[in-house]
């Protein structure tokens with residue numbers, strides 16, 4: 001049930017000393033607090049191994065907020081709601097101490113027994129923590145109990161099933177909030193609105209009018225300190241299984257009969273279920289993998305993936321994936337959805353390009369020159385907006401055309417106006433709105449699609465590295481489109497700010 005207002009709640013963060021909590025969760029909670037979206041009846045218990053005190057955590061939270069917001073009003077009041085408990089994830093005594101503190105805070109802050117358990121720790125602990133929460137009585141209150149789970153949700157379908165079984169013994173599906181932070185991004189949420197609130201798009205949104213759809217999510221950063229995790233994951237599991245497939249599902253789904261989590265999820269599940277399964281030897285015809293070698297980013301030399309910390313010097317891990325997805329249903333038969341994502345690429349950019357089919361006959365260019373196709377570009381980040389690429393008359397006597405762009409920019413000052421994805425998702429969770437979290441059925445279908453590709457890749461030694469840092473990936477990714485008469489629309493030339 002979605003609460004109209006923010007209810008009182010205790011938020012227990014497992015992994016309170018970690019990177020995610022510091023960079024994302026504390027600033028997001030502070031934004032909610034400052035906007036009045038966090039009830040004054042709230043308290044946070046930070047949980048991790050190191051022997052911190054309440055004061056140390058408060059200092060840490062204060063620093064984390066002040067790093068991103070210089071004029072943080074009422075910061076002292078905000079941090080006074082934070083408490084800390086050193087913890088051993090597999091020891092019941094630790095949970096009993098947590099329960100006692102939680103019960104005390106229930107009284108102090110009038111929390112009505114409402115509890116959000118946010119698991120921001122390595123995934124191997126998710127199942128154990130969920131089980132202890134029940135066995136040791138942390139869920140024995142009258143309020144709501146919601147489990148927020150960070151990615152990755154499993155390593156493949158089998159491990160995801162196992163994890164799901166363990167947490168479902170404690171929490172019902174409705175109380176499990178599997179985070180995919182792309183679903184909290186403003187322009188990802190806008191996909192549905194663009195599609196279903198505009199009479200000009202929905203009639204064209206099918207294989208009669210769309211020639212192909214391209215989704216690019218490129219990063220300039222390398223793996224940073226996450227080499228250990230990334231070696232077990234790679235770009236396919238890290239980005240495609242979740243974020244990229246979620247965007248595909250939102251772009252391809254049928255209009256839901258109403259905007260409830262259940263109806264939207266059910267439409268997304270149908271898309272994921274209609275993804276053409278790609279078998280063994282056919283995989284190279286549909287998917288390309290890459291790994292960055294040394295190169296240059298912003299004029300600075302950077303090392304290759306195999307030289308990164310905690311990375312095997314003969315690593316077979318993909319830091320880049322490009323793929324062609326086919327959705328075998330009536331609406332999308334024959335329309336390729338091209339996706340690509342990678343680290344150490346030319347630009348930090350997430351964009352969706354919907355390329356419409358050419359008009360049947362070109363009246364305007366009699367000779368060799370072609371009309372540009374109409375494109376609808378959805379700028380997810382760092383700019384947020386929409387651009388429609390059209391053809392118009394070139395000024396002058398001749399009846400010639402020139403490309404024009406109709407542009408809507410959501411953020412003229414990038415990052416300032418739009419709430420951070422985590423802020424929105426935390427707020428949704430407080431209100432009990434699970435629309436922008438992934439349901440188990442979506443997770444399972446995504447893993448079963450991705451598993452076939454990862455198993456095939458694991459069985460073949462790749463010729464890595466195959467792209468230089470600072471480029472847009474291996475040449476095979478360009479060939480994937482060229483062989484079908486398409487090309488990747490360059491993310492840098494499509495910028496909303498250029499219009």
Ligand SMILES: NC(=O)C1=CN([C@@H]2O[C@H](COP(=O)(O)OP(=O)(O)OC[C@H]3O[C@@H](n4cnc5c(N)ncnc54)[C@H](OP(=O)(O)O)[C@@H]3O)[C@@H](O)[C@H]2O)C=CC1
Nearest residue numbers: 015016017018019020048049050089120121123150151152
């Ligand atoms: N960082 C990011 O940008 C993103 C992270 N995620 C996900 O979020 C989760 C956390 O990531 P991140 O913050 O980067 O990880 P970190 O390694 O920075 O933090 C891990 C946290 O877990 C705690 N911890 C580790 N082992 C134990 C233990 N045995 N008992 C109790 N606490 C323990 C650590 O505390 P201590 O050392 O004090 O024990 C620390 O607070 C992961 O699932 C990750 O995949 C998802 C998307 C982005």
Ligand SMILES: O=C1O[C@H](COP(=O)(O)O)[C@@H](O)[C@H](O)[C@H]1O
Nearest residue numbers: 151181217219238239243350381
């Ligand atoms: O989930 C992840 O996402 C980030 C990219 O997120 P973005 O919001 O900056 O696009 C990626 O760097 C990371 O490897 C992955 O785990």
